[in-house]
Amino acid sequence: MTQNSPNLELPFLQPSQAQKHVTHNEALRRLDIVVQLRLQQTGASVPPAQAQEGDIHGLGTGATGAWAGQDGMLAAWLDAAWHFVAPQTGWRAWDMAGDQMVIWDGTGWTALQPELDELDRIGIGTSADATNRLAVQAPATLLSHAGQGHQLKVNKASGADTASLLFQSGWTGHAEMGLAGQNAFSVRVSDDGSNWTEALRLDGATGHATGSAVQADVADATPGRLLKTGAFGLGETGATTQIPDIDATDTPAGAYRYISTTPGADSFPDALENAYGVIRIERSNAGQLRQTVWRNNFEHGIWTRTHFSGAWGSWRQVYDQTTILGTVSEAGGQPTGAVIERGTTAQGDYVRFADGTQICTRFFSTAASSHAWSFPAAFISAASISLQAMARHATAPRLVTESGDLSATGVTLKVWNAAGTAASAPAHVTATGRWF
Template sequence: MPDTSPILSLPLIQAAQAQKHVTHNEAVRILDILVQLAVISADDLAPPVAANEGDRHIVPAAATGVWVGKDHSIAWLQDGEWQFLAPQAGWRADVTNAGQQLRFDGAAWVDTAASTNNLELVGVNTAADAINKLAVSADATLLSHNGTSHQLKINKADTSDTASLLFQSNWSGRAEFGLTGDDDFRIKTSPDGSAWNQAIVASGSGDVGIGKSPAAKLDVDGIMRLTPTATANLPDAAAVGTGGVAFVSDATGGAQLAFSDGASWLKVSDGSAI
């Protein structure tokens, strides 16, 4: 018959053993240490000076004093002396001074709290999916500063991709703004989530287009001023639509106002084609 149990190494009473209570009490004492294991600390490098009988600690690496060489062991004070038990893989301990729960993985004590880094999906009060990897169902979502400024960043991989905010009604798109298909900033609206109308487009140079109009500039005083463009640079009149306006420069350096009739560009001055 072995002297100890195979898992916790509890001392076993032997046949015809005298002083059986000593062996029994030792087994109970070890159980008292290990069952519902809670330790005061797992990072104190030296034994505390004012320790109380029964205090338990996990000995960290590089400990000093009488804890030297007892890395990862469970230390407890008994009769004024530190005693040690080597943990086995899977043992768990609650660390009262840090509010942690640790698990011994066979080599070290590790925090059992789930890491919030590199999670595949996060759903708050709703289910996330392969497309909407972060999903929140709430009355409001707050993103606040951490002392000074705060930015919400939406980054796309390539010019032809989309980086935008989409507003939906009953899961059907109604408005969208951002970089949609190129690097111009666009505001679009839709009556049904299928057909989309461009309301405003702004280029990186500051030119602004209203509806289907060609690019124009808006001054700070709110007056729209068209930038002269060469005839060769005029957009397709059919694409612009009826009512589009352009300021066209000519070969002599002059400029004149033109409008689109939906098929071609015409001079405002006499209605002739450009």
């Protein structure tokens, strides 16, 4: 029979042994050292100056003093002396200095790493349950990289399931983002945790956005919504949205197209009616706006009008270098055509202005005592005409007067010499008046 146990090396009592209490006490002493093992420190090499009864140290390498030659041993201070026990591989102890469980691996004491695979649940700062098997209660949770990037993965079993992040307040859900019952990414919100609104959905195939946060159509003016391509004519490469009513005052600012049958088209000037074109709306506030219109297949011509004090103003043409010259016209005393009109006929030259002014000129190169002149463009009346004439002669001055038959369409001129006798001479004449 051996004298010591195989694992803890406890001394056995032997038959007919004298002073058996000594052997028994030695076994108890050894049990007191290794059972429920607590170490003051691990890796120790210098004995403490003041040791307490029952203190046990896990020695490292290079032990000195009373520990010299005992590297790797357990050093226990008992009965004012150091007692040494060799630890066995797998022995566990509580490291009081490191505040952790350690294990002897055959060469040194290392922190005990628990087996974390296939755990039923983990609660950090709180209790986990059957549904929330990982629960964390803390001011923050950090997920960091291990040298490069980092991904947080939320996986679901099938397309009809949910893989999302739910944001709660007082345990009531108010926002959720992820794959909620489908494979398109969505963001939805709730005021009460029961009724949910899908604010945004991103299609997995196209990446296009839909949802209550996006316009229902390109004319949707609901406040707070994201604009679609083509909204109110912005970014459109094809036909813009047709304006519902040209005379409406609540149409949102933007660019629209119109056709000849669009409501309100009968308010257009003649150049815009029975045509297709684009109308642009600009606003300064709810009741003050401006419309600008241009017509398809009409190289020159832009018209504009404003809405102010509850009523639409008249359409007015915008002039540029291509439209300032042309045929001058009017309606009701208001210009409706070009700004300046210039013409030449066999009866001379004329210039008409949009304000109603007209100037006619002619040079009679043949010497005569009477010159009949039909104006190249008619005036509104003879009373509106101011006539200026000058006769040319090489040797003596000549006077040119009208014969008294001035009309809106012409005049007869008389040439006189200094003696008041009819004389022949060329004449230069200018008539200024109004054409309307």
